[in-house]
Amino acid sequence: MIDETTGALPVEGMPAARVLDEIRALRAADRPTHGGRLFAYVYDPGVAGLDELAQAAYAESAHVNGLDPTAFPSLLAMENTLVGAAARLLGGGPGTSAPDVVGSVTSGGTESLILAVKAARDARPDLTEPRIVVPVSGHAAFAKAAHYLRVALDPVPVDPVTLRPAVADVAAAIRPETVLVVASAPSYAHGVIDPVAEIAAVAAAAGVRCHVDACFGGWTLPWLRRLGAPVPPFDFAVPGVTSISVDLHKYAYAPKGVSVLLHRDPGLRAPQFFAYADWPGYTMVNPVIASTRSGGPIAAAYATLRHLGEDGYLRLAAVTRDAVAGLADAVRAVDGLRLLAEPESTVVCFTADDPGLDLFVLVDELTARGWHTQPQLAYAGLPASVHLTVTAAVAPRVPEFGPALAEAAAAARAAGPVVLPPELLALAGSLTPEALTPDLIAGLAAGLGLGAGPAPDRMAAVNTLLQAAPVRLRERLLVEFVGLLQRPTW
Ligand SMILES: Cc1ncc(COP(=O)(O)O)c(C=O)c1O
DSSP, X not given: OOOTTTSSSOSSOOOHHHHHHHHHHHHTTSOOSSSSOBOSSOOOOOOTTHHHHHHHHHHHHTTOBTTOTTTOHHHHHHHHHHHHHHHHHTTOSTTSSOTTOEEEEESSHHHHHHHHHHHHHHTOTTOSSOEEEEETTSOHHHHHHHHHHTOEEEEEOOOTTTOSOOHHXXXXXOOTTEEEEEEESSOTTTOOOOOHHHHHHHHHHTTOEEEEEOTTTTTTHHHHHHTTOOOOOOSTTSTXXXXXXXXXXXXXXXXXXXXXXXXXXXXXXXXXXXXXXXXXXXXXXXXXXXXSOBSHHHHHHHHHHHHHHHHHHHHHHHHHHHHHHHHHHHHHTSTTEEESSOOSSSEEEEEEOOTTSXXXXXXXXXXXXXXXXXXXXXXXXXXXXXXXXXXXXXXXXXXXXXXXXXXXXXXXXXXXXXXXXHHHHHHHHHOOGGGOOHHHHHHHHHHTTOSSSSXXXXXXXXXXXXXXXXXXXXXXXXXXXXXHHOOOOO
16 A cells, blocks of 8 residues: 555655654664674774764765766866875876876776776777686676676686785786786785786786776775885886776775776776767766766765875774784684684685584674674685674774674584575575576575565575575575565555
């Protein structure tokens, strides 16, 4: 039945205060965006007053349209400032070996990566079947870019110990049709920095562009280096690096919706643009995927950078570095847990070596104690792991995390590993995506407690089932499960 008072378009408009109350009530079911207990999705510096500043800046420019930089010079000025700041931080600008760096502000890391791939593809119109070389630890957004842009993806395996690709494998994957080679600084899953200098060198030797995905680490690694960390060269100081992405809505601590894509020079950026005059309306010229763009996220990012400044980011990086060290110690202190990689940026990633300690059950036990971590499924010889994105707001929580982790591990051991019915596991292992029927999906979803509404508190069974499935089936099952959630409210 259609509810005329609670639907999105009530017959009679509602008072502002009530609408806000409704939103706050809905938000109560969300994971906590602030407070340092959520180790993915959010980036919280824990700086008093910063949210209020960003919100005020957002409000100033929310209705400004980035569609036409000549109509709204305020937005152009702020975008150019953001690009300049990112370029300088990443080894470009006056007085560097990359003085002609240019860039664009995009809506996020995925858009930056799609555009890096588009620019590389469209620079080679002579190729009918362009390809990109991406280590498997590269972000999934490269696969999305390849899919959207009909570019073939050549994955390069990573070493199970170092979690980095071998440069020889990257070189071997480059073909005459290759338009782009990718390196991560660092990878999202494990937080390790690829051998950027060596990868860029083999790309340059082949005459191919090299993109460094610093979406995650581009705003932390330079500060960590200034603080004395042994950060290897990964930016425009490296010859052969042609483009770099860095997300301001991650470690620049800006509200969501801002990333920067940099190119070493304007010629490299040119094929990123889309222009169209062959219709009776305005000539459309877009540097990025969106055409109409809100000024809100850009103004909020501008305010955030100006307010925090270099000293602020340095301080936040130092606090985050110490939090990473504390969390890593907490992992080392628990028998049966092992760091998958020694932290070299702002990720702590661990696995379980003891079959009696089910990592997915551990994640549920942590959730039950108010700690929200991110499980990662076993993949191509790499074990299942738990990912922690560490931000400055985590620091005051570190002393509580150690005991909570130890307690959660003890509880997970006591509960024992997830045991799924053997026939269900066999089904997951043998089913093909094509064989999935709506009934089968509905049955699986119901059996796992998935359906309308928030995910169940305990996800270990779901993760165990997904892990038993081949990757194509994992993708399809999750598409179907998410599809069940995305239904209109009437
Ligand atoms: C290394 C890296 N690249 C790309 C992305 C995609 O960014 P977004 O989620 O903003 O699209 C992420 C997100 O975590 C990332 O860590």
